Amino acid sequence: MKARIVGLLASVVLSGCQEKLTSPADCPTLCPGGQPQVYDEVFIATPGTDSSFSGYVQTHQATSLLISNGLQGFEERALIRFLARADSVSLRDTLRGYTIDSVAFSFMVAARDTNLDGVDLLLYRIAPTFDSASSFADLTLAFVPGSLIDTLHVPDTLNAGVVRTVFQGADLNRVQIEASDSGKMALGVRIASPTPTGIRLGASGGGNGAVFTTYVTLDVPDTGTARLRSLALGPAFNTYVSEVPQVPDTMQLAVGGAPSARSLLRFSLPSRIRDSATIVRATLELTPVAPITGLPTDPARLTARAVLADVGAKSPVSSGVGIGGQLPPPTDTLDIGATSVNLEAVRLVELWLGATTRPSALVLSLAPEAASFTRPVFFSTRAADPAVRPRLRLSYLLSFPFETP
Amino acid sequence: MSRAFVIALLGLLPQLLAAQSSQFGVRGLGFPGRALAVRAQGTGGGFGLFDPESSQNPAALAYIAALTSGFTITQGFRSVENPAGSASVRSTRFPQLVVAGPIRTFPAVVGFSFSNYTSRDFTLATSQTINPRGTPVNVSDTFSSRGGLNDFRIAGSYRLGTEWAFGAGFHIISGSNRLTSTRVFADPSFLSSRQRSELSFTGVGISVGVTRQFGSTFALSAMARSDGHLNVDRDSTRTGTVDLPYSFGFGLRWRPIAKLDLAGQTLVRTWSGANSDLLAMGGTGARNTVEISAGMEYASDPRRPYRLPLRLGAHYATLPFTLVPGQQGHEFGVSAGSGLRFAQQRAGVDLAVEYVGRSEGVYSENGFLISLGISVRP
Numbered sequence: 158m159k160a161r162i163v164g165l166l167a168s169v170v171l172s173g174c175q176e177k178l179t180s181p182a183d184c185p186t187l188c189p190g191g192q193p194q195v196y197d198e199v200f201i202a203t204p205g206t207d208s209s210f211s212g213y214v215q216t217h218q219a220t221s222l223l224i225s226n227g228l229q230g231f232e233e234r235a236l237i238r239f240l241a242r243a244d245s246v247s248l249r250d251t252l253r254g255y256t257i258d259s260v261a262f263s264f265m266v267a268a269r270d271t272n273l274d275g276v277d278l279l280l281y282r283i284a285p286t287f288d289s290a291s292s293f294a295d296l297t298l299a300f301v302p303g304s305l306i307d308t309l310h311v312p313d314t315l316n317a318g319v320v321r322t323v324f325q326g327a328d329l330n331r332v333q334i335e336a337s338d339s340g341k342m343a344l345g346v347r348i349a350s351p352t353p354t355g356i357r358l359g360a361s362g363g364g365n366g367a368v369f370t371t372y373v374t375l376d377v378p379d380t381g382t383a384r385l386r387s388l389a390l391g392p393a394f395n396t397y398v399s400e401v402p403q404v405p406d407t408m409q410l411a412v413g414g415a416p417s418a419r420s421l422l423r424f425s426l427p428s429r430i431r432d433s434a435t436i437v438r439a440t441l442e443l444t445p446v447a448p449i450t451g452l453p454t455d456p457a458r459l460t461a462r463a464v465l466a467d468v469g470a471k472s473p474v475s476s477g478v479g480i481g482g483q484l485p486p487p488t489d490t491l492d493i494g495a496t497s498v499n500l501e502a503v504r505l506v507e508l509w510l511g512a513t514t515r516p517s518a519l520v521l522s523l524a525p526e527a528a529s530f531t532r533p534v535f536f537s538t539r540a541a542d543p544a545v546r547p548r549l550r551l552s553y554l555l556s557f558p559f560e561t562p
Numbered sequence: 563m564s565r566a567f568v569i570a571l572l573g574l575l576p577q578l579l580a581a582q583s584s585q586f587g588v589r590g591l592g593f594p595g596r597a598l599a600v601r602a603q604g605t606g607g608g609f610g611l612f613d614p615e616s617s618q619n620p621a622a623l624a625y626i627a628a629l630t631s632g633f634t635i636t637q638g639f640r641s642v643e644n645p646a647g648s649a650s651v652r653s654t655r656f657p658q659l660v661v662a663g664p665i666r667t668f669p670a671v672v673g674f675s676f677s678n679y680t681s682r683d684f685t686l687a688t689s690q691t692i693n694p695r696g697t698p699v700n701v702s703d704t705f706s707s708r709g710g711l712n713d714f715r716i717a718g719s720y721r722l723g724t725e726w727a728f729g730a731g732f733h734i735i736s737g738s739n740r741l742t743s744t745r746v747f748a749d750p751s752f753l754s755s756r757q758r759s760e761l762s763f764t765g766v767g768i769s770v771g772v773t774r775q776f777g778s779t780f781a782l783s784a785m786a787r788s789d790g791h792l793n794v795d796r797d798s799t800r801t802g803t804v805d806l807p808y809s810f811g812f813g814l815r816w817r818p819i820a821k822l823d824l825a826g827q828t829l830v831r832t833w834s835g836a837n838s839d840l841l842a843m844g845g846t847g848a849r850n851t852v853e854i855s856a857g858m859e860y861a862s863d864p865r866r867p868y869r870l871p872l873r874l875g876a877h878y879a880t881l882p883f884t885l886v887p888g889q890q891g892h893e894f895g896v897s898a899g900s901g902l903r904f905a906q907q908r909a910g911v912d913l914a915v916e917y918v919g920r921s922e923g924v925y926s927e928n929g930f931l932i933s934l935g936i937s938v939r940p
Contacts, residue, residue, distance in 0.1 A: 180585060181647035182686030182705065183925070186885055187588050190844070192703055193745045193755065195694045435755040437747065438694070503753055552694045552752065557743040559759040559796070560844045 189560035195437065195552055198430075202547045203423045204538045209411045210470035211403070211418035214527040217289045217396035219415065220363030221267045221528035224278070224348045224397065225355030228530055229450060231400035234293065234300065234347050235358055238285045239369040240390040241340035248375055255373035255386065259325035260332045262344065263368045264309070265359030266317055268455040274313040276356065277349040278320065282306045282331065285343035293398040300345055306331040308349070311356070341393070342369050355452045355530050363528075366392040403532070409446055410535040410547065413457060413523030420521040420535070421464070421472065422547055424509075430553060431510055431517075438552040439506035441487075441519075443498040443535040444545035449491050451531030458524040459533070460488045461500055463508045467516035474520050478504040488524070491531055498533070506549070584653075584927060585642050585684065586891050586920055589846050590836070590883025591763075591792075591804070592682030592710045592739075596853075597675075599658055600634050600935030604899020604914035605857025606875020608825040611783040611813035612773065614671075615660050615937065618811060618829070619785040620729030621771035623671040623719035629663030630673075632937040640918075640929030646688065653683060658935075662717075669721040679711035682739050700748035711737035711763055711792075725775045733767035735789060735806070765792040765806060779818070783827070785811040794843075802843060805835040807850075807882075820864035826856035833882035846883070849890050853879035857897070868903035868910065884922070891922030901935075910937045 182188055222235035245252040262280065269276060283299040309322045324332050334342055344367070348356055359365030371388040403414045410420040422441075430436075441461060451457060462474035463486075478484050487502040502519070509517045523529055536545040587593030598607055599615035611619040615632040638653040655678060662673020685706035691698050717731030739761040746754040767789030775781045789806030813827030833848040841847050857875025861867035874897070881891035899914030912935035919928040 177650070177652040179685040179687050179704070180642040180649040180651055181644065182688045182703075183644040183646040184688055187585060187644060187646075187686055187925075188688070188705060189588060190705070190743070192688070192690075193743055193757075195692060195745075197695055435757060437745075437752045437755050501751060550695070554745070554755050554757070557757040557759070558844075559741050559743070559761075 190558045193554050193557055195554055198551050198553070200424055200426060200549045200551065201543065202538050202549070203425045206423040207410060207421060207537050207547060208469075209405060209407070209409065209418050209420045211405050211411065211414065212416045213419055213522070214415075214417040215289060215396075216398070216415045216527055217394060218362050219360055219397075219528035220525050221357035222346070222360045222395055222397045223355060223357060223415070223528065223530060224346055225353070225530065226348050226350060227353035228355040228452065229532075232293075232347070233355070233397050233399045234296070234345055235395065235397045236283065236287050236291070236296065236343070236345055237367050237392050237395040238287065238341060238343040239367070240393045242334065242342065242369075242371060242388060242390060243340060246373070246375055246386055246388070248377060254376040256376065257329060258372045258374055259323055260329060260372070261321055261323045261370040262309075263319050263321040263370070264346075265319055265365040265367070266311060266315060267357040267359050267363070267365070268317060268452065269311065269315075269356040270354045270453050270455070271316050272453060273350060273352065273354050275351050276311040276354060278309040278311060278356070279305055279347040279349055280307045280309060280322070281345040281347070283343050283345040285338055285341035287343070287396075288394070289396060291396075291398060292402070293400045296345065296398060300347060304345075342390075357452075357455065357528060360395050360528070361392045366395055406534065408537060408539050410443075410521070410537045412459065412521050412533050412535070413526065413529055414532040415527040417523065417527040421469070421518060422521065423467070423516065423518040424549055426509060426517055429555070430551070433556045434510065434551075434553040436503055436506055436510065436551055436553045438501070439503040440550045441500040441502050442548050442550055443500070445496060445498065446534045446536060449493055449495045449498070449531060449533055451491070451493050451529065453493055455530070456490045456492060457529035457531035458488050459491050459498060459500055460486050460522050460524050461502050461505055461519045462486045462522065463505050464516050464518040464520060467518050472518070472520065475508070478508060491533060493531075498535070502549075506551070584638075584640060584681075584920070585644060585925060586881055586883070586885065586922065586927070587680070587682050587710075588684055588686065588707075589885055590840055590848055592680035592883070594680050594851075594882060595657055595678030595713075597658065597677040597713065599632055599660065600899065600912035600914045600933045601873070601901060603916060603931075603933050604873035604875065604897055604901075604912065605825065605855075605859060606877045606895065606897045606916075607853070607855035608813075608827060608857030608875045608877075609815070609859070610829075610855065611771070611785060611811055611827050612781065612815050612825060614662065615658075615935075617658065617660065617675040617677045617713065617715050617717075619771035619773070619783055620715075620717035620731035620769055621719050621727045621773045621783065621785070623662050623673055623717055623729055624721040624727035624773065626662050626664060626671045626673070628939045630937060630939050631661045632659070632935060634658035634933055634935045636931055636933040638929060638931050640927050642927040644925045655681065670718055671721075672718040674717070675715045677713040677715065679713040679735055679737070681710040682707045683710065694752070699752065702746045702748075704742075704744045706742045706744075707739050709737055709739045711735055715769070717769070727773040727775075729771045731769040733769060733787075733789065735765040735767060735792065736763060738762040760797055762795045762798075763792050765790055767806065769809075779816060781815040783811075783813040783815070785809070802839065804839040804843075807831040807833045807835055821861050823859040823861075824856075825858075826854075828855075829853040831882065836882075840883075846885065846887050848882045849880070849884060851880045851882045853877060868901065868907065870900050870902055873897075873899040873901075873914070881920070881922070885925055886923055889923050891920060891925070893918055893920045895919070899933075908939045911935065912937070
């Protein structure tokens with residue numbers, strides 16, 4: 158009998174203590190308070206308060222060096238000055254002279270138009286005296302046929318990777334470093350291709366700059382392998398120069414370019430949204446002044462970051478969004494030829510809601526900064542046509558009218 | 563043996579059935595509880611006004627002979643139907659707890675109980691297509707509530723001779739509804755939204771009751787109760803009050819033979835007093851209710867009536883909170899149960915299985931409620 162009782166109790170308990178309460182609702186009869194309503198509203202950026210600022214990332218700080226031959230109607234050239242090569246090597250506590258066997262230059266192709274074949278890199282020997290103030294015009298005379306030391310073909314099958322050229326024998330004369338240069342080798346790089354194009358080379362800012370390698374035989378008595386050495390040198394300084402310097406237009410919103418520009422947009426959301434709304438979608442809508450240009454197959458990314466404190470050009474921005482900043486900032490690819498740009502930024506806009514002292518502002522930047530052929534310029538709130546002004550399209554729910562009771 | 567088999571079969575029944583939950587607790591204060599112990603549930607509630615482990619009549623406490631504690635768990639398996647579709651739901655409740663005992667030098671019993679006053683546990687799901695930004699997007703909405711009202715009663719009963727018993731109780735009615743509205747978009751460009759609100763309730767009431775025994779075979783019982791009004795706070799802000807009902811009950815009990823005990827009762831509650839308050843708060847109102855119950859307990863061994871008696875009963879009740887203005891839902895249930903005392907009657911278990919059907923217009927549900935009661939007399 159006791160066993161039956163235990164079995165009886167067990168059957169009741171095991172018959173399901175797990176709750177399952179979901180049932181279909183016949184609204185509005187069975188929906189206290191009704192159903193959530195989604196509202197759409199567009200907010201233009203606060204007129205006259207949006208601005209572009211430039212100078213954040215300089216060309217010599219960029220993660221890539223831009224080389225082009227008319228991709229945007231003008232040319233860009235890379236300049237690389239390698240670390241000084243010593244004229245002796247320490248071996249067994251003694252400085253030893255050496256004889257150069259060969260020299261190699263390797264470059265990281267970060268991105269190129271993979272649809273275009275027949276791309277060459279033209280390497281010019283230039284004086285190692287350039288710096289961040291040097292301009293395209295200053296170095297025009299360095300890029301003459303007499304300075305051309307090699308034409309490095311970029312394999313058509315290469316999407317990204319290293320290209321390398323080696324000098325040996327008589328060709329070593331072309332890469333000989335004069336005593337007046339104090340061991341510094343400098344190169345200028347152009348591009349040649351059937352049609353205008355561009356290429357992004359790795360740079361010291363990205364940790365993948367060009368490498369200048371010298372293979373030497375040390376001047377030591379023995380004949381062991383210790384005599385053979387390679388001296389690999391990275392860039393001491395690298396930059397690129399543009400034939401047409403960027404001129405910021407204060408009436409528009411520029412993003413990217415070199416030195417890189419960022420745009421600050423401010424919005425004024427009404428209290429009914431800041432205090433009570435649940436935003437389910439927020440789209441930043443921007444209209445480019447001209448269709449987006451750039452290197453095909455290498456689009457740039459537009460990123461919006463929330464402003465932590467609005468102090469203008471130097472406003473600090475948050476590195477992430479969402480609770481605790483754990484989510485990446487809103488980012489989207491800028492498609493070549495696009496005539497409008499929509500950036501989903503709901504997690505960013507959420508930061509403006511509720512009891513917060515955060516300004517309702519965001520900063521637009523381009524990635525990679527100062528290292529992209531894409532240089533979008535958007536209409537600002539100063540545009541005559543309201544339809545092209547920067548705007549935020551919000552989809553939101555107001556507080557649900559919970560029935561009481 | 564055969565009775566035990568039937569009871570075991572009833573216990574296994576819910577595993578074979580599709581399960582469901584109540585849509586009649588969506589409106590108003592929720593689905594009303596019955597404040598019945600499992601023994602009374604097994605008789606359809608017919609013995610409610612006479613059952614000391616139930617909380618309907620404070621005078622019934624007089625029938626407790628020793629310190630007693632009782633605990634009830636109810637598992638519900640229901641299928642719900644409405645114009646939007648059907649579903650099977652399951653729910654678990656702990657609707658009744660009682661502790662009571664006699665005062666040694668006085669012909670009185672005191673005790674307290676914790677009963678389910680209303681239950682407002684549900685999750686409603688809908689789906690539809692909306693057009694935000696001019697583009698069709700499928701959305702799924704759920705509206706859920708967890709909570710309800712609890713009735714904490716402190717009561718005493720005084721026995722006057724062997725015929726009369728009088729009782730009175732003080733009730734504290736409190737509880738909350740944790741409401742959540744969620745919308746999920748099929749388009750991942752939209753974030754899901756979740757909004758919450760909490761309603762909390764407080765109120766007090768009093769009840770009185772009387773039982774009159776006519777010989778050893780017949781008894782009458784009556785009760786009256788006033789629950790005053792309920793203060794309603796929404797997210798800690800007072801939003802208003804809801805008048806709670808007066809309740810009146812009358813029951814009779816007859817034992818024609820030693821093995822058979824019959825009882826029936828009627829309860830009337832004036833829920834219409836809450837109608838205007840609920841309408842003012844955006845609800846659909848409330849109406850008076852009546853509950854009629856009848857049941858029997860058959861003991862094969864009159865000397866040991868606690869040994870697997872057979873309990874049967876039925877009840878009919880109207881429901882207070884309307885889904886559709888102008889209509890009123892109702893419930894019909896038939897039940898069966900049994901019980902067993904052991905360890906020199908210091909412990910016992912009771913089991914009740916009740917089939918319930920509820921409907922209001924096109925809204926209906928039916929299913930089984932399986933209740934297990936555990937009582938201890940230390």
